[in-house]
Amino acid sequence: MSAIQSAPAAARMFLSGNDAVARAVWEAGTRVAAAYPGTPSTEILEVLSRYRDLHTEWSINEKVALEVALGASMVGARAFCAMKHVGLNVASDALMTMTVTGTEGGLVIAVADDVGMSSSQNEQDSRYWGRFAHVPVLEPADSQEAYTMTLAAFELSERFKTPVILRLTTRICHVKGVVQTGERQAFEPTGFVKDPRHWVMVPGNAKPRLPLMFAREAAVRAEAEVSPLNMQIDGSDRRIGFITSGPAFMHVREAFPDSPVFKLGLSCPAPLESLGRFAATVDSVLVVEETEPLLETELKAAGIACHGKDVLPRIGELAPDVLEPAVARLRGEIVAEPEHVVPQQVFPRPPTMCVACPHLGVYYTLSQMRNVLISGDIGCYTLGAGHPWNALDTCISMGASMGMALGMDKGRGKVDANKKVVAVIGDSTFMHMGMQGLLDITWNRGNVTVLLLDNRAVGMTGGQDNPGTGRDIHGEETARVDFAKICEALGVKKDRIRVVDPYQLPVLFKALREETKIEEPSVIITDRPCVLIDHYKPTKSYMVMEDRCTGCGNCVEVGCPAIHVTRRGKEVKASGKEVDLSFVRIETSACTGCGLCVQPCAPEAIVHAEPVQTIQFVRK
């Protein structure tokens, strides 16, 4: 959307929280912005990358992104990085010491918590990092605030020489609202000041800085007491006063328009004195915070009585339909029965792999293997754990497939002695945090076969480029890594590295069977691109000849969403065994002709379809 870049000052724009953060980062005169893609934060850097008067990059992982931002701050530039909640776990090593050095140019870290877990492996509350690292946390409640608080975060960072966390949630990142924007400010870096006592954190230099860090925290707390980012809204119904932050504020205002509210924008360090004064004006206090009882615990420790997680859930979003019954119970009122129809039971519709996805061949092959432990990782290919493949046994964190596979190999007893250990990891995840794990496998002589699925994209987050594509965030040519050479350099024998076309099922099956038999580290690289990115070329689509289909259902096990069962039946085999039959058709308009389903079809019932005339839409 180029409108966001060309918008004049004081334009009224319809922006998502991510758009608004990006616009404000640009307006702040930021010189460097880095991120690793991760839902729900991905779009921030995507939007920022369209501005060409600052350096933007996809970094290899969140820790590197934060270090890039810190380096820019050290030379006095304004710097920014974005990540999803679990990304800050990765980056935390850098965070926990950069809070000791402090920053020079303003440094803002946008962290997007996936409250409600739309696309994450866990739900965690990044506000903890503010307490742990003694850095300020700002919590916008909608797109407009995402914009204004991003600008405020840079000012706060420079005034107190501290990194600032901008805490977002899915319901900020992916909600669009009306935002008033401004213009880009000039911001010239002040230059690097050589000072080892400031920037070289050895114990002798770091120790004297710890009291400075705590003094800074106290100063920010004093600022929080007077900051306009924290505000009190009066209300006539003083039975309950709400203390809240982030999107929960909007939900509270929606559900209880007459109640007094203390809204926290600069929520860490918490302005406990102001909150205490607010509490004294109402009969009781309810803290509405997503997700952990952080503020509640701090209020109670400060002797301020309040309710919180005794009546509200510790999991998920605190939308009005969650708040209303909880507050009714707190007030001793009867919870009204809803007037609308009750939700109906409908089959689940989990995300699926795409039509012709190169991972389909991998998981079909894995699903046909017996006695195999499959250590999985994070990406589209995590879907291999689902139907019909059921061919992924673990998923924990980025790159974890490697270490877990080695641990399974070393830890297994008699019961698993005959099993093969396979690790499955995507190209981007491998570079993010998997390479070290593979090095551990080779160094410690692990008997693990690694399936490295190189689809030349960060697929799950929308097909971003990575070092395996040889293109940067702007799609421009840059250094391109060679996965086979990396694996060899990490200690995998050259003979144990194979590059295989995942659409060639017999070849893939043979490679897997052979490599899992050899008791040393091996890597099978699949090398076909994601079907959602521009270099994917669809070919002639297929159809099923109805009279030839025997209902064997082999093609259904490939798991391609273009294959549909038209009718079911049963057949009694000569052995007396009854088998289920599934007769199929192919949705020809969706089929891109990958040919995976053709290979397991014994009666050769799947043939090329006649070309269909369609209006051609141009893809973005």
Next chain:
Amino acid sequence: MSKITNILVCGVGGQGVMTATEILAEAAISLGFDLKKTEVAGMSQRGGVVTSHLRFGTVVLSPQILPGEADLLVGFEAAEALRWGHMLRPGGVALVNVGRIVPPVVNIGLFDYPADPVAEMRALGLTVHAFDATSLAVELGNIRLGNTVMLGASSDRLPFPAEVLRDAVLARFGTRKPDLVEANRAAFELGRRAVAGEALAA
């Protein structure tokens, strides 16, 4: 409190639910409404459940439509409309594409697709206008026009003239693609007529 219009659009990842809601939002914003639009994106483009909430009025606080609050439910897929039927307020209206997208879990026999989702919705007492937007789009030459058929269908159920929404749809294609403008204009009108019942017999 000022009246807020709540529109819930639901369907399956890849159908264009989010784009359609974006166009509805553009129409509302062109009239000066405050508005918020929210959806759960993430994995939804992989054939999963997608809902998009649009709220507009004088001032909009929470972006979420709650169960029993939607004025209009725009169902891009029949079973999805049934799944989200409880979001309609008493007296609200559902516009449902009877076209089906059968997921792999149904294909492999783990679950059944409802025999008649629209009949089930009506049995619950919901007001449903049902039509085959998928077939109408295919007849016009591209299944992706289903999106515009659905917008056309909803255009006479909004608190502003249908032409505002139609112009927002056509503005997407600008002047550079006259064939797409015409195809979308036709799709929009087919959707409008489908709700009026004129196209049901065809």
